[in-house]
Amino acid sequence: MTDIRPLKAQDEGDWRRLWADYLAFYETTRPDSVFRATFTRLLDAAEPMRGLVAVADGRVVGLAHLIFHRHCWSEGDTCYLQDLYVDQDMRGEGLGRKLIEACYAEADAAGAVTVYWMTQEFNYAARMLYDRVGVRTPFIKYQRP
Amino acid sequence: MTDIRPLKAQDEGDWRRLWADYLAFYETTRPDSVFRATFTRLLDAAEPMRGLVAVADGRVVGLAHLIFHRHCWSEGDTCYLQDLYVDQDMRGEGLGRKLIEACYAEADAAGAVTVYWMTQEFNYAARMLYDRVGVRTPFIKYQRP
């Protein structure tokens, strides 16, 4: 039995473990202050952020972080799916797709004009899923050096 | 004599012309309600948006739109450079670079952790500039269908 539900205060331990694993995939870590700030914000209704978790047999095994922000091309905000992660040993169960679909529902509920995300060109496993639930755009990301 | 300065209320006519040209480059248009909302927000200090214009010999010939938003990986906001445009007949004068550098200064003033933007993979003219003032990341953009 799997389920997608909003992140809750009591998920902190599971969330910390999953998000650390996600950051490790990107070969990075973050100080505890960032873990605290982000977790607090994800639970704060006044913040333009939402957290979702995937639960399988009572265990929290996946997460998605949404950020709503202004968009010059529309009156409504857009929704940026910044982080998405499913436990290594729970891959292939459709949880990634369910998390993304739940993000779409969150975005609809918030009136966001669209949902977008970014992935490394060579993240083949992720792209296999993204090609099915989303659309690849021709946009590539640049950043300040 | 060229200069980069914040967008002002009296720039509305020039801004509308330039932004319409920019949108036309992307083969799109926006209703007047979006022009009004975006212009108003770019001038509103309470909004997480900033507008910059490039001025050459007293004429407004370029624009840049910044959006500040939350970032799960840091306590501070990030800065998204969503729109950048220089009048067709003013290209090659270094105004694009000056606009981006002014965005970096705005981001610094606002305490943003970085500045990022997206461009179409085949926008060669833009990428020639971006490769000099920014760093290409391996990230590509997906969106909801």
Add this chain to the structure above:
Amino acid sequence: MTDIRPLKAQDEGDWRRLWADYLAFYETTRPDSVFRATFTRLLDAAEPMRGLVAVADGRVVGLAHLIFHRHCWSEGDTCYLQDLYVDQDMRGEGLGRKLIEACYAEADAAGAVTVYWMTQEFNYAARMLYDRVGVRTPFIKYQRP
């Protein structure tokens, strides 16, 4: 027990089946005249082509086609790995890697300066292997309209 060995005349039936499957992956077919010409050439020592097959438990379950050709940048020829295929139900056994390594050995035996191949940017399954046994170059392919 798996083995990689040169294509032989008696493989024609198996080879036709595998190569048709491979072409079907690219959503194409070829007339019988091309099947005949290519099979004949792959067996003809006077042609700059080589065929290899993967054999598992006596069954031919994979193929690789090599083409040697001039290269302006070197005195020796280069080796183009044009076709590579492993039966759908034999994937994940390392046969693709073994075929590529056998191609490298063929290229060495022929004195080829390198081995190269091309793959669709979105062929994730293939690229997972290619990233391990080869090097992605920044080159993309254009062709006559």
Add this chain to the structure above:
Amino acid sequence: MTDIRPLKAQDEGDWRRLWADYLAFYETTRPDSVFRATFTRLLDAAEPMRGLVAVADGRVVGLAHLIFHRHCWSEGDTCYLQDLYVDQDMRGEGLGRKLIEACYAEADAAGAVTVYWMTQEFNYAARMLYDRVGVRTPFIKYQRP
């Protein structure tokens, strides 16, 4: 007055200069033995190679190197446009396009099924031309480490 014509023995000095400049663009050089072998082969009717040069006001200012080779998917050979170069100070005169169109004519005369070439993803100046005279394919190049 510009013209595209086959490479001739008396072009050797000009050809060496242009090809060295082309190789320098790719941050490489080649020993004299390769210059000699390639020039000789380009002039040798028995070799599956052709050289073309662009001439402007009597000066040799551009080159194109073609290699014909087998193709498993067709009975006829294909044509690989390996090298293409126009003198730095002669860019923007349409010589690159004329060289490519002359390659198409050569390929037709030789019965080649198509013409293809490869370019670095970030070679914007070249791609601006290639997008007009050719078609970008989704194929990317891998090579032996």
